[in-house]
Amino acid sequence: MSGRSAAARLDEVTAEAGSAQAAAPVTDLSAQRIRARRQRQLTVFGLRILTAVIVLGAWELSTRYLPTIVDPFFWGQPSGIWHQLVVWVTDETALGPLWKQVLVTMEETVGGFIVGTISGVVIGVMMGRNRLLSDVFSIYIKAANAIPRVVLGALFAISLGLDIRSKIATAAVLVFFVVFFNAFQGVREVERNLIANARILGANDRKLTTEVIIPSALSWIIASLHISFGLALVGAVVGELFGATEGVGELIYSAEHNFNANGVFAGMLLLATMALIAEAIITALEDRLIKWRPPAVGSEIQI
Amino acid sequence: MPPAIELHGVTKRFLTPSGAVFTALRDLEMVVQPGEFCAVVGPTGCGKSTTLALISGLESASEGQVTVFGEPVTGIAKGMGYVFQTDAVFPWKTVLDNVAAGPRYHGVATRDAREKAREWISRVGLSGFEDRYPYQLSGGMRKRVALAQSLINEPRILLMDEPFSALDVQTRALMENELLSLWANSHASVVFVTHDLEEAIALADRVFVISAGPGTVKANYPVPLPRPRNVTEIRMQPQFSEIYSEIWNDLKDEVLVSYERQKRSGAA
Numbered sequence: 245m246s247g248r249s250a251a252a253r254l255d256e257v258t259a260e261a262g263s264a265q266a267a268a269p270v271t272d273l274s275a276q277r278i279r280a281r282r283q284r285q286l287t288v289f290g291l292r293i294l295t296a297v298i299v300l301g302a303w304e305l306s307t308r309y310l311p312t313i314v315d316p317f318f319w320g321q322p323s324g325i326w327h328q329l330v331v332w333v334t335d336e337t338a339l340g341p342l343w344k345q346v347l348v349t350m351e352e353t354v355g356g357f358i359v360g361t362i363s364g365v366v367i368g369v370m371m372g373r374n375r376l377l378s379d380v381f382s383i384y385i386k387a388a389n390a391i392p393r394v395v396l397g398a399l400f401a402i403s404l405g406l407d408i409r410s411k412i413a414t415a416a417v418l419v420f421f422v423v424f425f426n427a428f429q430g431v432r433e434v435e436r437n438l439i440a441n442a443r444i445l446g447a448n449d450r451k452l453t454t455e456v457i458i459p460s461a462l463s464w465i466i467a468s469l470h471i472s473f474g475l476a477l478v479g480a481v482v483g484e485l486f487g488a489t490e491g492v493g494e495l496i497y498s499a500e501h502n503f504n505a506n507g508v509f510a511g512m513l514l515l516a517t518m519a520l521i522a523e524a525i526i527t528a529l530e531d532r533l534i535k536w537r538p539p540a541v542g543s544e545i546q547i
Numbered sequence: 548m549p550p551a552i553e554l555h556g557v558t559k560r561f562l563t564p565s566g567a568v569f570t571a572l573r574d575l576e577m578v579v580q581p582g583e584f585c586a587v588v589g590p591t592g593c594g595k596s597t598t599l600a601l602i603s604g605l606e607s608a609s610e611g612q613v614t615v616f617g618e619p620v621t622g623i624a625k626g627m628g629y630v631f632q633t634d635a636v637f638p639w640k641t642v643l644d645n646v647a648a649g650p651r652y653h654g655v656a657t658r659d660a661r662e663k664a665r666e667w668i669s670r671v672g673l674s675g676f677e678d679r680y681p682y683q684l685s686g687g688m689r690k691r692v693a694l695a696q697s698l699i700n701e702p703r704i705l706l707m708d709e710p711f712s713a714l715d716v717q718t719r720a721l722m723e724n725e726l727l728s729l730w731a732n733s734h735a736s737v738v739f740v741t742h743d744l745e746e747a748i749a750l751a752d753r754v755f756v757i758s759a760g761p762g763t764v765k766a767n768y769p770v771p772l773p774r775p776r777n778v779t780e781i782r783m784q785p786q787f788s789e790i791y792s793e794i795w796n797d798l799k800d801e802v803l804v805s806y807e808r809q810k811r812s813g814a815a
Contacts, residue, residue: 440605441635444627445700446652455648459639536639538682 320505328510338498339490346514349492352408352480353518356415357473364420364472365465368427369458378428389421394482401486411488415479419472426468430461463537466530473522477515492518549617551704551736552579552602557611558761559597571597573761575611579753581703584730584737586747588798589757590805595740596632598762599706602738603627615704628702628735630710636681636692642668643677645692649700667695671725687718691725698729705730707739711746723750723778731775744798748790749778756797759805768794 300322307316316324332342339345371378396417400410434457442456484493492514499507557575560568571594579585587595600606601613604623613620636645647664651657668677671691681689690710697705711719727750730737741747747754751770758765770790772781781787 435635437631437633437635438637441629441631441696442637442648442652443605443623444603444629445649445696447648448652451652455652456637459637462639534639536641536680536682 316505317503318505320509324506325509325513328504328506329513332510337495338502339495345490345492345495346518348408348490349477349480349484349515350518352411352483352491353415353473353476353522355408355412356479357419357476359412360416360419360472360476361423361469363416364423364468365427368424368465369431369453369461372428372431372461373453373457385421385424389425393417393421394479397479397482397486400483406487406489410486411480411483411491414483414486415476418475418479422472422475423465423468426464427461430464431457433464434460463534466526466533469526469530470523473526474519477519477522481515548581549614550578551581551583551616552577552738553612553614554578554598554601555612555614557601557608557613559594559601559606560609570761572601573763575763577755577764577767579736579738581616581736582734583753584739584751585753585755586739586741586751587755587757588741588744588747588794589762590759590798590802591742591809592805593757593760593801594762595742595757596708598757599629599708599738599740602704603629603706605629624704626700626703628697628700628705630690630693630697630705630707632708632710632712634681634689634693636689636696638681641678641680642673642684642692645681646695646699649696653700663699664695667699670698670729671695685718687714687722690714690722694726694729698733701733702735705733705735705737707737709741710739712741712743719746720779726750727774727776727778744791744794745782746778748772748787748794749776749781754794756794756801759801759808765801766797 303314303319304322306314307319307321336342337345371381394414397410397414400413404410404413438456438460439452442452447455480491481493481496484491485497488494492511495514496508496511499505499511554575554577557572558570559572560570563569575594575598577598587598589595597606601608602615602620604620604627607613607620615624618624637648640648643661643664646667647657647660650660650663655663665674665677668674671694673688673691673695676684676688681692684692693710711722714722723746737751739747739750744754748770753767753769755767756765757763768790772784772786772790
């Protein structure tokens with residue numbers, strides 16, 4: 245007893261001495277660090293802008309002053325792309341109003357994303373939990389994963405027609421495999437200790453799945469959503485290329501047919517913007533769903 | 548009344564991934580009375596954790612009988628508590644929901660389970676931390692959560708697998724004392740696995756010494772020290788040292804055997 249309390253007292257004394265000395269500089273130091281971090285964020289932002297200015301500037305200048313080498317007819321031109329976007333927004337596209345094209349592609353993408361994610365999670369969890377199922381089907385899934393699945397878009401265009409369903413199917417197929425493999429692996433990687441603990445505490449098989457397996461696999465599944473939204477967009481656009489009457493992919497296709505390089509680039513810019521917005525939404529969702537995870541290393545300010 | 552736990556002629560073999568048979572336990576005999584606090588000590592890899600897994604029903608014996616309150620163990624029996632060596636609290640649940648998990652798995656409504664959980668959280672001294680996630684707690688606090696999570700089910704048998712081995716010395720002494728006072732109010736039988744003989748004697752009524760693998764009970768020693776105990780004070784008593792040197796004489800040989808084996812397999 246006496247030994248421990250003496251040690252504890254010693255701890256207190258040294259802690260007090262330490263804090264008394266350090267009190268003033270610590271606040272100073274942390275303010276300094278916060279300022280340094282803000283400074284860094286500004287630097288990063290500035291460098292990003294600078295990169296865009298240099299790339300777009302070089303592009304614009306070379307098409308303007310060296311048209312024999314970089315012909316704006318083939319390579320487009322930033323000012324031309326901007327002009328194209330302005331025309332699309334203020335007037336309309338070859339396929340009708342721009343907002344409608346974006347909306348159609350967005351619908352196809354989100355539809356395929358949802359269908360692919362749900363089926364991927366459900367089948368991934370089922371096969372992760374059942375060894376016989378996974379032993380029987382794993383070879384077929386690996387085989388299916390090995391073929392270039394975008395060609396299925398052609399099949400869906402024939403079997404499901406040229407409306408939204410064939411695009412959703414193409415997008416869903418691309419999304420499914422990524423989500424499936426992550427859900428499967430996530431289920432397999434659940435810590436055995438946690439499963440044993442839940443079972444001792446009285447969890448039955450169903451509770452084990454909903455309360456331990458799925459929450460534990462969730463970080464894997466959500467990590468896959470970042471990639472798979474991009475893939476859903478690819479699926480929707482490829483689906484449109486195989487035959488459609490509207491959508492951003494179709495817009496790009498028609499621009500290509502008119503030898504309108506600026507139109508192709510403008511369509512790509514639209515797709516990139518859609519992908520970035522979706523990425524931000526998924527990140528926000530991730531932060532909400534996995535708030536139990538410790539913050540990433542380096543995100544806290546070190547003093 | 549039948550003994551709380553009885554292991555009779557228990558052997559446990561595993562098939563290693565390379566196809567060899569590994570015997571973890573051989574002819575193990577162990578009896579734990581209701582309300583008794585037993586400690587199990589032995590060298591690394593002697594099958595201490597396997598013993599707990601067999602009693603809990605998480606694993607089944609290859610040979611021999613495991614009974615709990617006279618009933619043969621066929622699966623996870625009711626009234627088991629298990630505190631694991633490494634963290635086994637659910638990282639995606641708050642402290643409150645972690646502690647409430649047991650009652651909820653047994654069909655208690657969430658609201659009632661949480662109310663009961665609050666009680667246990669205050670009993671292990673974590674009031675005010677109900678809404679924290681495990682990553683926001685220290686190692687000692689996570690152990691308290693694990694204790695409350697087990698004890699809320701009011702287990703008749705509490706199995707503990709080196710629960711405090713990852714804690715610093717001061718926190719450890721604190722937790723040991725709290726465990727003793729929680730146990731004193733619970734009437735549960737405890738099997739406490741540790742590699743620390745001092746901890747074993749300070750806590751237990753009886754210490755089982757397991758031989759170097761394949762594990763079997765080499766001897767068991769009663770610890771007639773008075774209760775209630777303070778684990779830091781009791782270590783200073785002369786009787787403690789006597790018991791310690793007696794058991795250590797026995798344990799020493801096993802530790803040496805195990806150490807020699809490790810050296811050899813390490814060299815190979």
